[in-house]
Amino acid sequence: MSANDASLHTAVNDLYCEHHGWLNGWLRQRLGNAFDAADLTQDTFVRVLKARSALEIREPRPYLSRIANGLLIDLFRRRSLEQSYLQALAAMPEALQPSPEEQAIMLQALVEIDRLLQGLGPKVKQVLILSQFDGLTYPQIAAQLGISLRSVNKHMAKAMEHCCLMQIQMQLA
């Protein structure tokens, strides 16, 4: 461990001792659940450690809550996707339910797909889902949404470009 690493660890350690209780309370208030709060508190400090910026933090609490907030949103996204996914599965007859393993694989794949779709406008997203996941043709989509064929085409191009750039960004991250 270099001297720099050592002082970084000390800084994170100090930060942890001083603000851990506060952050845990902050998260608990938002999550209403002690287990998730403890997990996210831990994750937040791991992020701080990885970011290697603990030495430059001027205002620790806004800094920590900003990171924690990002993690909170990720968790919400995942939970709500899980819920809507389980609702979709529940609509299937019991005999056709995929195995728990298949379910986990599909959910993970859905989380990744959802990430690609993040930031798309509602109309564009609607067109993409009807085309790529429901398998509708453009004339069918146009009729269903009451928009022109040209718009369907334009929305699709926009959606695919967006998803492609998101995929590249995620691969680079």
Add this chain to the structure above:
Amino acid sequence: MSLTLAERQAISAAARWYAALQSGVATDAERAAWNAWLVADPVHLQAWQRMTAVAEQMASVPGAVAAPALRGLERTRRQVLRSVMILMPAASLGWLSWRSDTPQQLFADFRTTVGERRQFQLADGSRLWLNTDSAVNLRYDGSQRLLDLLQGEILISTAPDAAQRPFKIHTRHGEVLALGTRFIVRTHEQNAEVAVIEKAVEVRTASAGAAIRVEAGQRLDFNKRSSGAVQRSDASVGAWQQGSIIAVERPLAELLADLSRYRRGVLRCDPQIARMKVSGAFPIDDTDLALTALESGLSLRVTRFSRYWVHVSAAAVAH
């Protein structure tokens, strides 16, 4: 993001092409124009491959599940924000890979998607057919004509070579040397298989001392560790080249598994009818038609929850 301007522009163009070709009403003229664009610049090809990768990622979840889940999201997101729900322990959802394709397969020289079949004429006059979901790299050089079968199934019809270079198919389970011939090679996770239609081939694996000769009308399974005995192949081998599966007294579950190679999503049957024997010719270019044939011919009930989710059960007995 480290994309050049040209790459960024090519992605926009690729997205527009993708959108145009996905319409369900694309014309041949559009396809030809797309093809011209594709080959005009390597950057275009790269952008197109990126677009295909996105489409494949989307196709990794059956539409019947993905569409309502993604659509229901905004609604449930609000509900979740109001009350915290724990539905599934997060720990049980570790990272699981969901795409079987490696980048190597996505960017292969010759490639087909699920349900697609294509024929290619190679530079030496040999002909190559790719069955559904297959990928091949071409590695011809001064001393040999080598095809690298990365995935799926191919049929080869070799042409004599002026330079008398040997013609070989490489798979990760072993190598097949053509002896002026017509044959099929298919690679699986655990092994590969070769079936010869005309003349003969020789199979070489890492373990076998000598090459194994397989003659017309015969087939052989092999992998790195071992190879089975040479067997008589049935007449239906290679029927896919003409667009069908020929089943003679085959268990229903096996036939459905074979049909599902040509379509995306889940295709299953009730366990109690899985062993039922089925015979017939089934079209692979229109697997829905094949299912309809099963339904009417065998009094089965085919339930379609979506185009990605199909279940076959015994028809209810009429009273």
